[in-house]
Every structure is written in structure tokens, then in C-alpha cells.
Amino acid sequence: MLITIDGPAASGKSTVARAVAEALGLDYLDSGALYRTATLAALRAGLPPAEGPALDAFLAGLAVRYRYRKGVVRLFLGGEDVSEEIRGAAVTAAVSAFSALPALRAHLVQVQRRFAEGRDCIAEGRDMGSVVFPQAELKLFLDAPAPLRAQRRAGDFRGQGRAVDAAQVEAELARRDRLDSERSHSPLVRPPDAVVLDNSRLGVAELVAEIARLAEARWPAPLISPEELLYTADTRALPAPRMRPHYFVVWHALRAVFGLLFGFRIRHAERARLRGPLLVAANHIAGLDPLVAGSAVPRPVNFVAKRELFRPALFGALIRAFGAVPIRRGTFDRACFDSLRQRLEAGGVVLFFPEGTRKPVGHLGRAKFGLGLLAEESGAPVLPLFIKGTARPRAALRRHSRIEVWIGRPLHIAPLAARGLGGRALLDAFGEGVMAEIAGLQREAGGP
Numbered sequence: 001m002l003i004t005i006d007g008p009a010a011s012g013k014s015t016v017a018r019a020v021a022e023a024l025g026l027d028y029l030d031s032g033a034l035y036r037t038a039t040l041a042a043l044r045a046g047l048p049p050a051e052g053p054a055l056d057a058f059l060a061g062l063a064v065r066y067r068y069r070k071g072v073v074r075l076f077l078g079g080e081d082v083s084e085e086i087r088g089a090a091v092t093a094a095v096s097a098f099s100a101l102p103a104l105r106a107h108l109v110q111v112q113r114r115f116a117e118g119r120d121c122i123a124e125g126r127d128m129g130s131v132v133f134p135q136a137e138l139k140l141f142l143d144a145p146a147p148l149r150a151q152r153r154a155g156d157f158r159g160q161g162r163a164v165d166a167a168q169v170e171a172e173l174a175r176r177d178r179l180d181s182e183r184s185h186s187p188l189v190r191p192p193d194a195v196v197l198d199n200s201r202l203g204v205a206e207l208v209a210e211i212a213r214l215a216e217a218r219w220p221a222p223l224i225s226p227e228e229l230l231y232t233a234d235t236r237a238l239p240a241p242r243m244r245p246h247y248f249v250v251w252h253a254l255r256a257v258f259g260l261l262f263g264f265r266i267r268h269a270e271r272a273r274l275r276g277p278l279l280v281a282a283n284h285i286a287g288l289d290p291l292v293a294g295s296a297v298p299r300p301v302n303f304v305a306k307r308e309l310f311r312p313a314l315f316g317a318l319i320r321a322f323g324a325v326p327i328r329r330g331t332f333d334r335a336c337f338d339s340l341r342q343r344l345e346a347g348g349v350v351l352f353f354p355e356g357t358r359k360p361v362g363h364l365g366r367a368k369f370g371l372g373l374l375a376e377e378s379g380a381p382v383l384p385l386f387i388k389g390t391a392r393p394r395a396a397l398r399r400h401s402r403i404e405v406w407i408g409r410p411l412h413i414a415p416l417a418a419r420g421l422g423g424r425a426l427l428d429a430f431g432e433g434v435m436a437e438i439a440g441l442q443r444e445a446g447g448p
Contacts, residue, residue, distance in 0.1 A: 001026070001120045001219055002135070003211070004128035007142035008188060009176045010149035010156075012199045012207075016142060017124040018071070019208045024122075024215060025359035028068050029115055031125030031132070032095075034108050036086035037064050037075045039098040043090060049097035059107045066115055089162075096176050102185035118428075120366050126180055129191040137218045139194040140211065148200050149173055224416070224433035226440065231381040231410040238275035239347070241299040247322060254295045262393060263402030266296045267445070271407045273298065277344040277380035278410075281371055281434050283442075284353040285361050286390035288403075293351055293385055296405040302343050303351040304336060337374065344378035354431055361391045362448030364439055367431025375413045375430060384408035384434055386441035406441040 003020070005013050014030060021028035042049070047058055065076040074083045085091070098104060105127075112132050116123060123132065129139035144152075150170035157164040180188040190196065195214060197207060243251060258264035280301065282293045294301040302323035310316030310326050325343075327336040340350050352374065354367035375382055389396050389403035396403050413430045421429055442448070 001137055001215060002116060002133055003122040003138045003140065003215060004133050004136045004191075004194075005122065005124040005140045005142055006126055006128050006130070006188070006191065006194065007124075007199075008126075008149065008180065009173055010153040011142045011144050012152070012204075013124040013142050015204060016199070016207050016211070017122050019204055020211050021122050022071060023208050023212060023360060023363075025120070025363040025365050027116075027119045027121040028071075028073065029066070029112060029121055029123035030073050031108070031112055031123060031128065033073060033075050033083075033086060034064060034066055034111060035099045035104075036091050036095050037066075037077060037082060038062060038104060038108060039091050039095045040082055040086050041077055042098055043094060049094065049101060051101060051103060055101065055103055059103060062107065064108070064111060066111065087160075096179045100179060100183040100185070105186050118366070118369075126188040127186040129194055130189050131186045134191075138211075138215055139191045140214075141190040141194040141196045142199050142207075143196065144199040146170060146173060146177070224429050224436065226384075226409065226411060226433050226437040229411040229413070229415055229430070229433045231412040233381075235275040240275060241347070241349075243300050247300050250322070251295065254291060258292065258295060258403060262389070262396035263399060264292075264295070265402060265404045266407065267404060268407040269296070271409060272296065272383060274381070274383070274410060275347075277347050277378060278349045279344060279371075279375055279378070279380045279382045280349060280351045280385060281354050281367075281382050281438070282351065282385035282387055283364055283438055284355055284358050285387065286358065286393075288390040288393065289353070289387050290351060292387055292390055292403060292405060296385065296407065297349060297351075297383075299349045301349045301351050302340065304340070332370070337370065340374060341378050344374070344380045350374070350380075354434060364435055364442065367428075367435050369424060369427040369431065371434060372413060372427030372430040376417070376426065381410045381412045382434055383410050384437040384441065386438050386445055388442075388445050404445060406445050408437045408441050411437060 003026070005017050007013050018028055020026065041062060042058065045058060047054060063078050067074045067076070074081055075086060076082065109132050112123065116133065129136055147170060150166060150173050153173065154164050154166045154169045197210065199207065202210070255264065280293060280297055282289060290303050294303070300323060302325060304327040305319060305324040306329055307326045309319060325336055325339050327333050344350055352371055354371040355365035356368045359365045385408065386406040388406065389401050392401060395401045411434060416426055416429050
């Protein structure tokens with residue numbers, strides 16, 4: 001799902017987009033921050049806001065990196081974090097002039113498209129729906145009267161300790177509106193298929209609820225049905241898995257504790273009684289999820305854990321004994337991937353969170369390509385799980401709810417490969433089918 005929010009300066013785009021990203025579990029793209037970063041780089045280089053060979057040479061060496069993680073946006077020039085500096089007065093005064101340069105806009109359009117590729121994302125700016133992402137499933141145009149926008153912007157400045165005059169702020173916004181709307185390349189326009197939202201009448205919570213409703217109606221239906229991927233092989237002839245004594249004791253203890261404290265229940269437990277290699281794919285909403293998912297599968301489960309947890313060495317040795325594999329976050333860790341594949345090829349079980357990170361309760365994300373790649377290279381079937389209740393353990397403790405695991409039907413990537421799919425298309429299609437099965441379990445569980 002790709003959502004765009006366009007609108008004039010100080011219309012509340014960033015506030016609303018961030019809130020929607022958090023509510024729906026989307027990545028967030030702040031295009032204005034990218035233009036500010038490029039403007040800062042140009043000011044440092046002493047470059048005037050004009051087209052020409054100097055600008056072309058500047059863009060050839062421009063290394064802008066955008067990162068969004070756990071609700072925080074960071075901007076980098078080379079390896080330098082400039083997230084605070086780009087909000088300064090000098091950049092604010094110059095950004096409109098630099099943003100009007102066609103060559104600069106064309107360069108940053110590609111940066112934005114690379115960031116959004118393969119993500120569920122909300123992008124905000126002034127040409128998101130009209131130029132950068134014309135294919136977006138949901139386009140929004142957020143507006144508010146100029147005096148109200150000026151009042152909000154002046155309040156932001158005062159919150160930063162800057163003394164400002166409201167009339168001066170309104171005049172500056174009028175100037176920016178004129179520059180943004182009249183520039184020849186990618187002007188601020190309302191896409192004809194955009195939904196217009198008036199930010200003067202609705203609060204942030206109301207806007208988020210309305211956008212969530214619009215997104216739900218437009219969320220793409222899965223192209224791959226889980227029924228096409230069902231794994232029906234009889235695994236009873238394979239060797240029966242055994243737990244080592246320490247794992248056996250802890251596994252039974254966890255199930256007993258979860259049952260006593262949280263009313264732990266496993267639905268469709270018979271589906272987990274498979275022998276041979278097995279890749280368990282679960283949604284991820286809380287830190288308890290690995291323990292809960294592992295307790296639902298009656299076999300020793302291998303799982304990934306961030307490298308930092310393996311220091312000190314004693315704790316690292318302890319979690320290794322229970323199947324932990326270290327992973328380097330923020331990049332594709334081939335060593336970790338190969339270790340997981342080898343454990344599957346040896347007939348083991350691997351727990352995998354295909355969304356890659358925690359998502360808000362009730363919102364399933366898109367599977368990362370690693371799930372399909374691991375399924376393809378190992379040949380292992382995938383057992384989908386839907387975990388419910390771990391985000392609110394206190395409610396389960398008071399018996400207002402319970403922690404549950406709903407086990408889906410085992411799926412296999414082979415039917416898609418037999419259809420002729422290959423490469424990234426195969427991996428994405430299989431991930432989509434697995435997430436569709438998890439979504440079906442979510443509906444069966446009564447959500448969220």
C-alpha cells in the first residue's frame with residue numbers, strides 16, 4: 001500500500017503522515033527533509049540556486065541518505081547526521097529556491113522512489129501524488145486556510161525558542177505557496193484523483209481515522225490465494241524430532257506459566273505436528289512473540305536475535321543453547337541466512353517474522369523477500385502463525401483477554417515456481433500468500 005499526502009506548507013502534512021504511519025504500521029517518507037538536506041549540501045558548497053554544469057557536478061557527488069526507524073526520521077550527508085541542522089533558518093530561507101530546480105527535483109525523485117520500493121509507505125510533500133508516485137493506491141490533499149497555517153508555523157517556531165512575528169510568518173508562507181505553485185517543474189497541484197481533507201475542521205485523530213478508513217477500502221487484495229500453495233506431503237515417515245533435556249524442561253515450563261498467567265491457548269494445534277524441515281512464519285507485535293510462538297510448536301525452534309544480545313559471552317552461550325542465531329540488523333546478513341538454511345536442511349525448525357519488525361496491533365505488513373528466499377533455497381514448507389494478545393499482557397493477566405496462537409495451513413513455494421515465476425517476483429508472491437493466510441487466521445480469531 002502506497003499513500004501520498006500533498007499540500008501547501010504548514011498544512012499539517014508531516015504531523016498527520018507520521019500519525020498514520022504509526023497507526024497503520026507504514027514506513028514514512030518526509031520528502032521535505034530530503035530537499036532540505038540537498039539544500040544544506042548546496043549551501044555548504046557555496047552553490048547558487050541555478051541550473052548549469054555546476055549543479056550537475058554537485059548532484060553527481062550528492063550522497064543523501066534517508067532513514068526511518070521506530071518512528072524517527074534521520075537524514076545523512078555522506079556519513080554525517082544532519083537531521084537537526086536542516087531545520088535551521090538558513091536552510092528554511094533557501095529551500096524553496098533550490099527545490100524549484102528541475103535537475104535537483106529529478107535527482108531526489110529517484111531517491112524517494114528507491115526508498116518506497118517494496119514498502120508499505122506513506123509519503124508526504126508537494127508533488128507526491130502528481131509526479132513521484134502517480135501509481136499510489138490512495139492520494140490525499142491536505143489543506144487549511146493561510147492564517148491558520150501561519151499560526152501553527154509560528155507556534156512551532158516559538159516552541160523552538162525562536163522569536164517570530166505572526167504577520168511575517170504568514171507573508172513567508174504566502175511567498176512559499178507562490179513559489180511552489182508557480183514553478184515550471186513539478187508545481188504544487190492537487191492530483192485529480194486525490195481526496196481533499198480540510199485540516200481546519202478535523203483534528204489529527206479524526207484525520208487518521210478517516211485516512212485509515214480510506215486506506216482499508218483501497219488496500220490491494222492479495223493476488224496469491226493460500227489455497228494455491230497448500231503443502232500436502234505426508235511427513236510421518238521422517239524421523240521424529242526430539243527435544244534436548246534443557247529445551248524440554250523450559251518448553252513445558254513456559255507453556256504452563258503462559259497458561260496460568262495469560263490463559264494461553266493454541267488453536268489448530270494439530271497443524272504443527274509436521275516432521276522434517278519447517279519454517280514458521282508469524283506476525284510480530286510484541287517482545288513476547290518469540291517465546292509464545294516457540295511454545296506453540298512441539299519441536300525445538302531456532303530463531304534470530306540481534307548481535308548485541310550475544311554480549312556478554314555467557315548470555316550469548318545461553319541463548320545459543322536454545323536455538324538463537326545472531327543477526328546484523330539494517331542489512332541482509334548472509335551469514336545468518338546461511339546458518340538458518342543449514343538448520344532447515346538438517347530437518348530443523350526456524351521461526352521467522354516475515355514483516356521484519358513489529359507492527360501495530362491489527363495491522364499486518366508486507367513480507368520481506370527473505371521469507372521466500374529461505375523457503376526457496378531450503379525447500380522447507382512454511383507454517384503460518386497468528387499471534388494475538390501479546391501486546392497487552394496485563395489485560396491477559398487480568399483475564400480481560402488471553403494470549404492465543406492460531407496455526408495456519410502449511411504452505412509451499414513449489415506451486416509458484418511450477419507456474420513459471422522466478423526471482424524477486426517469486427519471492428514476493430510467496431510472501432504475499434503467506435501473509436494472506438495469516439490475515440485469514442486474524443479474521444478467524446476475531447481480530448485485531
